[in-house]
Amino acid sequence: MSHRIRHPGFAAKRQSAEQAAQFIRHGMTVGMSGFTGAGYPKAVPGALAQRITASHGAGEPFRIKVLTGASTAPELDGALARVDGIELRVPFQSDPELRSRINAGGLDYMDIHLGQLAEKVRYGFFGKIDVAVVEIAAIREDGLLVPSSSVGNNKTWLDMADAVILEVNRWQPDALDGMHDIYTDGALPPHRTPIPLAHPGDRIGSPYLEVPLDKVVAVVETDAPDRNSPFKAPDAASQAIAAHLLDFLRFEVRQGRIPANLLPIQSGVGNIANAFMQGLAESEFEGLTAFTEVIQDGMLELLISGKMELASATSFSLSPAGIERFLEHAEALRQRIILRQQGVSNHPELVRRLGCIALNGMLEADLYGNVNSTHQMGTGMMNGIGGSGDFARNAYLSVFMAPSTAKNGLISTLVPMVSHVDHTEHDVSVIVTDQGLADLRMLSPKQRARAILEHCVHPSFRPALEDYFARALAGSHGKHTPHLLPEALAWHERYLVTGSMLGPAAQEAHD
Incomplete structure (x- = not known):
């Protein structure tokens, strides 16, 4: 030593x-x-x-x-x-x-x-x-x-x-x-x-x-290693989410709203984020940058290949294989990676100034674009909000991603009303699932609901959510953000009682 x-x-x-x-x-x-x-x-x-x-x-x-x-x-x-x-x-x-x-x-x-x-x-x-x-x-x-x-x-x-x-x-x-x-x-x-x-x-x-x-x-x-588990190969849902997001970014470039090399990327941790990085590696995008919290395997490969010019973060989050890749290229990476304290990497003023594209996961979102990223069924803590809020409220584009279902199809990621709110509808630009992408910018609450219903909800849950929205439009006390309050959290209650959010007919079809 x-x-x-x-x-x-x-x-x-x-x-x-x-x-x-x-x-x-x-x-x-x-x-x-x-x-x-x-x-x-x-x-x-x-x-x-x-x-x-x-x-x-x-x-x-x-x-x-x-x-x-x-x-x-x-x-x-x-x-x-x-x-x-x-x-x-x-x-x-x-x-x-x-x-x-x-x-x-x-x-x-x-x-x-x-x-x-x-x-x-x-x-x-x-x-x-x-x-x-x-x-x-x-x-x-x-x-x-x-x-x-x-x-x-x-x-x-x-x-x-x-x-x-x-x-x-x-x-x-x-x-x-x-x-x-x-x-x-x-x-x-x-x-x-x-x-x-x-x-x-x-x-x-x-x-x-x-x-x-x-x-x-x-x-x-x-003399002990960091404890980071190997990342799983991207599944079909993660790959679909990445493909929808890449198509959206291409559209934004064509519209002249973001440059051809995109804007600084912030990406949360997980298999969806790695699938998106893999998609970037196979895409036409070049000269990328990142202003983010963590550098995980997918981003490391972008840096090694030269697709990404540099990355600013506060931490690595590399699998054992990723650590080996880092060591192989450490000298070259020294000038392309900057690790800062998290009070800088996650600073709201800097996120707004740099115009970051913020990509974060979620547990669930509701019809109007409110996002729950922390609580299972409203009361059980999963991990925490992390840095998603630092970026979401201040990003140029605030994107939340998740598969459309969980627990082998028994839980819908899109629900009438989220059981806990971490990111309000005001801070969410885009929602992406394996079913598609809903661009919520500049939309009223009812317009957001229709976009989410059309693009993001799994077919097993879409009829029930469409029925809820239609009845809320007709019977809600207020028509700006229609809800049926006695039913708004009924899907979560059904899951706690029966182990599934599916209604009887949909459950029978699922079985």
């Missing part, structure tokens, strides 16, 4: 994960690194979970508040949730154990726009950050820190925490050195100034993180 910890003062603070975990105590607020399974601490959370288990065994309370960049991995979220060590979790998660405990009411979870958390912490809304646990790739001779595979909120944790634990992970490739851009603007309202970024490739900060040596209480050496 000598080439990874090159500053003698930091080297003198090397400790085991078990020793470092002693600095975290019951009731503390802890900021941890990590964003979509990349760059999270690999050793200290497990050692902390063992401490918590011992404390609980002795009848002593031990729970902490955990703030991160986004989701992490089983070694962090899963390990601490399993031992009932989390009192509050913010701002995004995807771990099954943690999700189960959130939905069972065992801990508090606060779902926050990813681009807003760092500034809320800086404003003091969360109180003080007691300890930061941050993974890095190396410590230079001058004491500057080489960030790892995600930046997330790490600068804020290092700046705001009373004490800092650094995990130096030699698994993180040396090629990351120089790939980051950490911007510093410590001013608070009303003295904040515009972030001087006018192109996704602009570098406006330093490649390195900084922390005073006297604030660091432990340096832990690790």
Whole structure:
């Protein structure tokens, strides 16, 4: 590890994960690194979970508040949730154990726009950050820190925490050195100034993180991979969604509303996003750029091929195969990838200024274009809003995508009224399913409903949704956004009772 910890003062603070975990105590607020399974601490959370288990065994309370960049991995979220060590979790998660405990009411979870958390912490809304646990790739001779595979909120944790634990992970490739851009603007309202970024490739900060040596209480050496699962090959629904979206973008280019190389792309994580990237790779589009949160396999291939000139993000989200591809081309990619803190990558002003095309997934949408991206049947948390809201409200085009059905055809993605609203109709430009694409721009509520009915709804559910809309038009109290309130959530109730949103006749046909 000598080439990874090159500053003698930091080297003198090397400790085991078990020793470092002693600095975290019951009731503390802890900021941890990590964003979509990349760059999270690999050793200290497990050692902390063992401490918590011992404390609980002795009848002593031990729970902490955990703030991160986004989701992490089983070694962090899963390990601490399993031992009932989390009192509050913010701002995004995807771990099954943690999700189960959130939905069972065992801990508090606060779902926050990813681009807003760092500034809320800086404003003091969360109180003080007691300890930061941050993974890095190396410590230079001058004491500057080489960030790892995600930046997330790490600068804020290092700046705001009373004490800092650094995990130096030699698994993180040396090629990351120089790939980051950490911007510093410590001013608070009303003295904040515009972030001087006018192109996704602009570098406006330093490649390195900084922390005073006297604030660091432990340096832990690790050698462990990021935990990102392999991506599945795109299925027929994902490929159909990608094809509809590509055709729409071609139309927009022909209309002169976007340039031939499109606008900076923001893409959420998942198989639909990778299918779209694969479609771009096979398309006529060239000279692409991205201003996004994560770089996953499909976007990496666009960068390697030269189809995409550069990508600005806050994190990688690569499969094991994607990591190998990155390492093969790391030197060339160093000038084409920029990793920033998420307060910059997700900044609403920058999204609006750059005119991003925002592509995000959804759980469901309703007739009028309201989108639910977080809650199952209105009450059960899935993962969280993530950065979709940062982009959706401010993008040049705000696109939401999902297959038209879920649970083997028993759930319709398009419903009379969403059971939870994350993105209102005012922030949704386009809805795409495997059935087609509905362009909702400049349409009234009833016009949006007709576009969604015509283009997006699965045939198994279209007759029932058309019937609901027709009866709402005739019998609704108000005619601007027609609803039959006693029936508006009946599809969700039917699913909770019977396990299917299909009506009796449609269910019989499905069976």
